[in-house]
Ligand SMILES: *[C@@H]1O[C@H](CO)[C@@H](O)[C@H](O)[C@H]1NC(C)=O
Ligand SMILES: *[C@@H]1O[C@H](CO)[C@@H](O)[C@H](O)[C@H]1NC(C)=O
Ligand SMILES: *[C@@H]1O[C@H](CO)[C@@H](O)[C@H](O)[C@H]1NC(C)=O
């Protein structure tokens with residue numbers, strides 16, 4: 001089965017087999033997921049197949065090139081961990097989600113490893129800036145890069161939910177802790193880059209590195225049929241914009257929060273004409289990012305409950321992709337209807 005395996009070594013599957021068991025901690029590996037516009041094939045579930053090998057080789061070549069360029073000798077290699085089907089109805093074909101291990105030099109102190117968002121940005125910026133999102137003949141889906149696993153210690157999300165500012169700016173992806181108005185004078189930051197200490201004593205395992213939670217932002221859009229667009233909705237500082245944004249947030253954010261505990265931020269970005277088109281950014285912890293279908297299902301349910309504005313179910317887009325495919329649509333409508341019925345029954349009992 002393995003006549004083709006002598007040319008490999010550039011990419012590997014889960015590195016258990018080629019473990020050069022050196023001493024010390026395991027090499028730090030980020031799991032970086034991305035969607036590629038390649039049809040998914042059952043063969044891709046099996047790393048012994050030619051299909052797996054071919055696609056893995058193309059994707060690893062892109063990762064190797066980008067991460068080598070960004071991190072030089074710190075970066076060691078990348079390898080495909082798995083392929084999964086990722087269905088989008090707009091283009092009517094299965095596309096493929098790939099999870100790739102990005103390995104850094106084992107000797108790198110935690111503090112010198114790139115941060116999650118740097119690792120994410122390296123790939124996502126390259127995709128965003130490449131001609132029709134294709135790098136070395138691999139067509140990527142923009143906005144699909146996510147950190148699935150990180151070697152860095154993660155901080156629990158700061159439950160500072162008083163942040164209701166509506167920013168029209170969709171920079172996102174780095175959930176910097178609040179209170180970042182310059183250096184907080186709590187603990188005077190000691191020289192972290194002390195490279196010349198000759199002390200051979202206590203070295204690693206103090207996890208004091210301040211970290212930032214990796215997040216993934218999903219752009220969510222829907223239309224409010226029959227509502228009238230006014231030009232002041234274009235201006236984020238207008239009362240009309242602020243009121244409508246607050247209305248959307250107060251109705252929808254709790255529904256998303258209840259469904260996805262990893263929701264970190266809900267921001268209304270803009271409105272546009274066409275009845276009214278509503279654009280939002282939902283930020284999730286990279287620990288769990290719901291699928292586009294799961295996100296749209298929350299809106300499908302909301303459409304049946306929310307009365308302050310209209311949600312046209314056929315208009316729902318996540319990252320510019322229409323996700324209300326026939327089957328999931330019907331199933332979720334039935335689910336949603338029974339939930340609504342249930343809540344009516346419960347509320348009538350009081
Ligand atoms: C899409 O993927 C599913 C699951 O692997 C498979 O059953 C189905 O045949 C695929 N459809 C197409 C059009 O490739
Ligand atoms: C990691 O870095 C050390 C020191 O720079 C080097 O000797 C070693 O070969 C590197 N390991 C890998 C796998 O690149
Ligand atoms: C990229 O552009 C070329 C030429 O315009 C086109 O043939 C190709 O299908 C495009 N690829 C993607 C993924 O859109």
Ligand SMILES: *[C@@H]1O[C@H](CO)[C@@H](O)[C@H](O)[C@H]1NC(C)=O
Pocket residue numbers: 168169170
């Ligand atoms: C985002 O904000 C920055 C600074 O706050 C500003 O310079 C930039 O123009 C904004 N971008 C958009 C698209 O609003």
Ligand SMILES: *[C@@H]1O[C@H](CO)[C@@H](O)[C@H](O)[C@H]1NC(C)=O
Pocket residue numbers: 181
């Ligand atoms: C935060 O920093 C900005 C700009 O540096 C300053 O305008 C603002 O007053 C600061 N806010 C607080 C609470 O210190």
Ligand SMILES: *[C@@H]1O[C@H](CO)[C@@H](O)[C@H](O)[C@H]1NC(C)=O
Pocket residue numbers: 229230231273274
């Ligand atoms: C919105 O679009 C409609 C139809 O194209 C147009 O008649 C109307 O003037 C537009 N409204 C604004 C505020 O641009």
Ligand SMILES: *[C@@H]1O[C@H](CO)[C@@H](O)[C@H](O)[C@H]1NC(C)=O
Pocket residue numbers: 326327330
């Ligand atoms: C879903 O509903 C549409 C009409 O709303 C219907 O045409 C279609 O057959 C239904 N699909 C399933 C799987 O029930």
